[in-house]
Amino acid sequence: MIDVQTKSLETLLGEAVAQAKADNGAQLLSVTEQIKDTDPVHFFASAGNLSTDRVFWTSTSESFSMAGVGNAWEIEAEKNRTQTAERYWQYLQNHALVHNPYQEPGTGLVALGGMSFDPDARSSGRWNRFGHGSLQVPNVLLTQRHARHYLTFNIQVRATDNVDDLKKWVQETKAVVTSTRQPLPAIPGIDSQEEIEPEQWKDTVQRAADTIKVGHAEKIVLARELRVTLKDRAPIASILNKLLTTQPNSYVFAIERDGDCFVGASPERLVKQDDEQLFSVCLAGTAPRGQTDEDDRAIAQALLHDDKNRSEHDFVVKMIRQAMDTCCDVVHVPDKPVIHPFQNLQHLYTPVTAKLNQTYSIFDIIDQLHPTPALGGVPREASLAFIREHEQLDRGWYGAPVGWVDNHRNGEFAVGIRSGLIRDDSVSLFAGCGVVRDSDPEAEYDETRIKLQPILSVLEGSS
Numbered sequence: 001m002i003d004v005q006t007k008s009l010e011t012l013l014g015e016a017v018a019q020a021k022a023d024n025g026a027q028l029l030s031v032t033e034q035i036k037d038t039d040p041v042h043f044f045a046s047a048g049n050l051s052t053d054r055v056f057w058t059s060t061s062e063s064f065s066m067a068g069v070g071n072a073w074e075i076e077a078e079k080n081r082t083q084t085a086e087r088y089w090q091y092l093q094n095h096a097l098v099h100n101p102y103q104e105p106g107t108g109l110v111a112l113g114g115m116s117f118d119p120d121a122r123s124s125g126r127w128n129r130f131g132h133g134s135l136q137v138p139n140v141l142l143t144q145r146h147a148r149h150y151l152t153f154n155i156q157v158r159a160t161d162n163v164d165d166l167k168k169w170v171q172e173t174k175a176v177v178t179s180t181r182q183p184l185p186a187i188p189g190i191d192s193q194e195e196i197e198p199e200q201w202k203d204t205v206q207r208a209a210d211t212i213k214v215g216h217a218e219k220i221v222l223a224r225e226l227r228v229t230l231k232d233r234a235p236i237a238s239i240l241n242k243l244l245t246t247q248p249n250s251y252v253f254a255i256e257r258d259g260d261c262f263v264g265a266s267p268e269r270l271v272k273q274d275d276e277q278l279f280s281v282c283l284a285g286t287a288p289r290g291q292t293d294e295d296d297r298a299i300a301q302a303l304l305h306d307d308k309n310r311s312e313h314d315f316v317v318k319m320i321r322q323a324m325d326t327c328c329d330v331v332h333v334p335d336k337p338v339i340h341p342f343q344n345l346q347h348l349y350t351p352v353t354a355k356l357n358q359t360y361s362i363f364d365i366i367d368q369l370h371p372t373p374a375l376g377g378v379p380r381e382a383s384l385a386f387i388r389e390h391e392q393l394d395r396g397w398y399g400a401p402v403g404w405v406d407n408h409r410n411g412e413f414a415v416g417i418r419s420g421l422i423r424d425d426s427v428s429l430f431a432g433c434g435v436v437r438d439s440d441p442e443a444e445y446d447e448t449r450i451k452l453q454p455i456l457s458v459l460e461g462s463s
């Protein structure tokens with residue numbers, strides 16, 4: 001463990017109470033300590049005993065995880081999500097009392113959450129517990145980076161609070177979330193599943209292709225839903241655990257709101273910030289994996305040279321470059337995509353790096369990027385108008401940014417795809433694909449079927 005100068009919890013709580021008294025209001029205190037090895041999934045499972053919202057985020061390729069519970073502070077955004085988030089996040093950073101002697105990204109004052117795909121879409125009410133967007137500063141946050149583990153307590157301290165009571169609460173809560181590992185419950189398996197209007201969806205794909213042919217748009221991404229009923233209540237921690245082992249190179253996430261949970265294993269980075277350095281990814285153009293290595297390589301080569309998939313991909317590259325250009329001083333985009341293989345699929349992939357101009361934040365970049373043509377289309381407004389009118393799906397938070405920021409200009413947001421919304425024993429799974437002028441509805445339907453597979457096989461309990 002790193003040897004650092006730390007103040008005692010008692011001293012910090014005393015300072016926070018004094019500050020709250022001086023301000024005649026509440027004071028957010030954030031205290032981080034390094035702790036012994038604690039498994040984030042088991043932390044998440046144990047945190048279920050606290051009966052409050054939990055959050056989970058992992059970048060599997062970087063051995064970095066966060067698991068949080070409770071809401072010490074929540075930024076709830078209306079339609080102008082990124083501006084509201086930026087304003088309240090700035091306010092919090094200026095006013096919180098932060099004691100974090102470590103320099104690790106994702107420790108200390110961290111807010112995690114996401115937003116809906118389209119604030120102007122019609123709502124079915126199914127995503128009501130999520131709203132247009134929210135970021136939560138958990139009461140307790142576990143951060144794991146390689147072999148190091150940190151625990152952050154975020155506490156709303158009031159002028160009338162008693163230091164001993166607060167200290168007792170911290171100790172009791174810590175005992176719950178770091179309690180001895182219990183075996184995770186089994187995933188109950190699928191009782192029934194229902195594709196939502198598959199024939200109607202294929203007609204909509206054809207209609208989108210026709211719209212493109214007459215020049216009203218160039219690309220439109222359409223998504224559909226598969227509704228699954230499990231044999232019992234969904235055990236979220238067990239589902240996360242399975243996604244982590246079966247979906248390497250993915251962002252495995254879970255965001256709970258009043259018992260509903262948005263969960264997924266997304267292959268798509270929207271943007272990562274490391275101080276002034278930004279990393280984004282263009283991911284669009286899809287093919288299955290081969291049965292043998294030779295077969296796999298042949299499919300990859302065909303994907304790299306397929307005009308339809310290349311055009312789907314190039315729309316994304318062009319738009320992400322433009323978005324980065326507005327907020328960055330230097331933007332680097334390779335000329336050609338490469339293949340990025342995942343467990344069930346391979347995608348065309350172009351990494352983007354850029355240097356963020358100091359006057360902008362990660363929220364400005366998200367504002368520029370979302371939705372990229374990997375989830376919306378080209379032109380943005382025309383494709384969104386088509387989706388609103390014809391898709392017949394309440395996307396909610398599917399396809400939108402999910403991720404985190406800390407108070408040292410670090411953060412990362414993935415695109416919330418390969419995902420589902422869980423309520424008790426029922427799960428709505430979502431998958432979409434880019435429609436261009438030559439799209440064939442049957443082929444697009446098949447592509448979405450493969451995209452649903454990773455999370456579906458986890459729910460089956462068979463992977």
Ligand SMILES: C=C(O[C@H]1C=CC=C(C(=O)O)[C@@H]1O)C(=O)O
Nearest residue numbers: 284285286374417431432433434
């Ligand atoms: C919209 C989805 O995937 C996007 C990301 C990668 C490849 C895509 C494609 O090839 O169509 C999609 O644009 C989804 O998985 O629901």
